Amino acid sequence: MPSHKINPNNWINLYSDYLFNYTISRVNDREMAQDLVSETFLAGLKSMANFKGEASERTWLISILKRKIIDYYRKINSNKGKAEVRMSYNSDSDAEGDWLEERVADPFDKTAEDTLENSELGDAIYDCLGKLPEKQAEVFKMKTILGYDTETICNELDITASNLWVIIHRARAALAGCMEKNWF
Amino acid sequence: MSKLKLSCQEANHVCDKNQYKEANFWEKVKLNIHLIYCKACRKYSANNGKLSKLFKVSKVEAMDHNSKEKLKSTFEKELAKHQ
Incomplete structure (x- = not known):
């Protein structure tokens, strides 16, 4: 059922802030988020013919953006060894002698639910x-x-x-x- | 209008300004006096404060004006090629 129409003329005005907000909560870097959003719009433009109208424009754009974000994480992790999690418990010298327990995230500070709700x-x-x-x-x-x-x-x-x-x-x-x- | 009384419209304006910390001391005093006797404005003020709080806790982000304009111009160039 092609009930949704595609019209790229209004994309920037309608969706750029929404996409940006979506991205920034995932990549945490303004510059990078802007690039990803702009890439998303361009990619959307290129594959406009594939838009079937099953979902709204915004949902469709978000699905492109999700791929872009995944690609971004792949890229920054592609150098060998970067993907593994490395932990240094005492990297900065001025924290020397601090208890390890103090460096654990405070469970009362922010729970997963809070972030989700946010x-x-x-x-x-x-x-x-x-x-x-x-x-x-x-x-x-x-x-x-x-x-x-x-x-x-x-x-x-x-x-x-x-x-x-x-x-x-x-x-x-x-x-x-x-x-x-x-x-x- | 006496010195201490605001109309509802003025009160709402001060309340809006206050959400951005732009109301000065006297305006705030006058707003509070108005709120004592005006139920409608009390309601508006409460909702307005709630809204501000939502924005604060949600930490929503938006693109700044300049980069949006830049994005717009790149996109429009590309759009022209497609039409």
């Missing part, structure tokens, strides 16, 4: 952001996630400060409603 929360946030009008989403992301100050955003997007606050207010109200439904 990544799900990230997905939920991006789902809600995706429902906002493009302009609102853009301004809101710059302000909240990237933490740019008001002046920078105003210059970048050529809007006034009061304009920005109105946009932020609408975005926050809509997002709060959306998250209320999907998360709490």
Whole structure:
């Protein structure tokens, strides 16, 4: 059932932040994540003919991205011996004499469940952001996630400060409603 | 409007600013006074705070503006070849 359509014109606006967020939680390197996202888009463009419409565009792009991330890990591990896990218990000299127990991750600090919940929360946030009008989403992301100050955003997007606050207010109200439904 | 009273619209604006730590002391005082007697704004403030907290704990990331523009231009060049 080809119910989903493919339209690459809007890919960057619609999915780049979502894909980036997905990648950064897995590779932990901004530069690398950006490269992977850009590669994903280009690869998607090349194999557009293979898009059958069984899944949404976003799911389809994520499946490409997953391969890219796996490839990335293969590449950095391809040098012989790098793949094996090496542990040095006392690498930095200033920690000499510390108890080994102190270096074990604190089980109360972060559990697997927390991380899982965090990544799900990230997905939920991006789902809600995706429902906002493009302009609102853009301004809101710059302000909240990237933490740019008001002046920078105003210059970048050529809007006034009061304009920005109105946009932020609408975005926050809509997002709060959306998250209320999907998360709490 | 007296010195200590805000309209609901102003109160919401201060509340929004406060989410980014951009409200000054007097604005915060006035907001809190408004919240004492305005139920609707209390609700908005609570939700707004919850939303900010969600963003803080989720640690979501986004691409910064410049690299997005760069990505856009590379992609559009490639897109033109395909159409």
